[in-house]
Amino acid sequence: MTPMHADAPAEPSANGQAVAPRFQVQAYPLALRIVGAALQVLITADILCASALVVAATFTGAMNPKPPALAGWLALLAIVLFGFTRLIRWRTAATFSVEPSRFVLQRRDEQFEIPVTAVESARVWRLPLPGAGLSLRMKSGRSFQYALQVADPLPVLEAMGAEARHPLTAFAHARAVVVRRRWYHLAFKFVLFPLVPAVIMFQLNQRITYGGPFAQYHMYGLGPYLQGFITYWSYFTALLVLFASIWRVLAELVAFAAAWISPLRVRGVRRFVEVAVAVLYYGGFCSLVAWKFLQ
Known part of the structure; x- marks a missing residue:
């Protein structure tokens, strides 16, 4: 326990109280x-x-x-x-x-x-x-x-x-200090970034299947064209969600283990883990797509 x-600490105010x-x-x-x-x-x-x-x-x-x-x-x-x-x-x-x-x-x-x-x-x-x-x-x-x-x-x-030296306290503190996500971080990660592979693969499909970047639009109208694009965007968004989940689980396990092994160093471990996760998410996914495409 x-x-x-x-004697909990108190902060002085401007008037000294x-x-x-x-x-x-x-x-x-x-x-x-x-x-x-x-x-x-x-x-x-x-x-x-x-x-x-x-x-x-x-x-x-x-x-x-x-x-x-x-x-x-x-x-x-x-x-x-x-x-x-x-x-x-x-x-x-x-x-x-x-x-x-x-x-x-x-x-x-x-x-x-x-x-x-x-x-x-x-x-x-x-x-x-x-x-x-x-x-x-x-x-x-x-x-x-x-x-x-x-x-x-x-x-x-x-x-x-x-x-306040419990490993769980150190784990929560490191996460709160290092991991400061905002809504726009998630929007970029899971809304905008999937557009990159989605646009590439959608345009490849348009050229191969219909003979041009806007051929489906000219033949069948805007609705089917947009539906095709949304399909690719949804697919890569879902794929990235699963891809990110794998790295997130591994990252939390590493940070949690570090909190129990060395609570004083968990902030440094957390920073390293978050940078590694970002590199593996963005760089790793792009590398996988390029490797798959070049096969």
Whole structure:
């Protein structure tokens, strides 16, 4: 168990008075955390299944290939499930303040003031779902009714004056500091980048099958032409999702092992892993396509 101390650090304000550190968190009751974790797992499985279907069943020798309809329904299901996760995040949004004698959890419609002396320990989640976080173990033997999801538990633990050297804390901290993805990173990775092989292979198909880059458009109209292009784009997007998933699993395993072997070096390992994953994703996929094309 992690010992707690009453002398949690406070930052001085501009007028010299101490200001309690505040953190944006998600405050989960147990049932809602289970739902959030289940949704994360379902979304991941759904996307992987849809991608596998597109890769396996799109180009099957048909004259006008197209992704299977089931893959489209799975993609729609993933969007709906993602919407539920955003709703849960909105509902669980909270702030956690660390004061010298108490911890204050402020939710939308309620506030909890927890005396420092009533808390026995703060424990990082062993299973980081729906994300990294920590739970408060009370001296009564029970856990506090809300578990706190926070991308980086380390600053919270340090502000609380708690022991923060656990490998899982180091793992979550390195991930939060090094891996800072935004929506446009994912858009470039899984929307724009697949356009490169899609355009190349689509135009090759147009020239071989119809005799020119716009021959299908002139013969059959815009609809079939766009459908053909979307088919190639969907195929390479799905292929890249599966390709990226392989490297992501390996990257997380390496970083997780490094956190247990040498917690102080896990940030350096994480940086190396993320660079390696990026090189293997972009460079490796382009090399595979070129190798396949030149065979």
